[in-house]
Amino acid sequence: MKTSRWLLALLVAAAAPALAAPDSCERVKSDIQQKIINNGVPESGFTLAIVPNDQSDQPDAQVVGHCASDTYKILYTRTSSGNYPVSGGATQDSQTSEPQ
Secondary structure, eight states: OHHHHHHHHHHHHHHHHHHHHHHHHHHHHHHHHHHHHHTTOOGGGEEEEEEEGGGOOOTTOEEEEEETTTTEEEEEEEOSSSSSOSSOOOOGGGOOOOOO
16 A cells, blocks of 8 residues: 555656646746847737747748656747838848948
């Protein structure tokens, strides 16, 4: 009987990180989102998505983090809303032109 209790306790302890993984991923995603916003990107200018590792190869998405013992990736995708350039190139206002 004591062995069964120890086995049950061991299984519960082993399962705890897996059950806490979604919370961990949301916390990491929130931290990354705040850093991006603090760098001047408007909140409407990007999206972050938590996806399993096997689904992280998405067009126009960049892996910016990982979580849940590296079983999930956090993908950053720029959106076209707001004044943030989608192409990543310089805007006309920031380009310098020399007088001719």
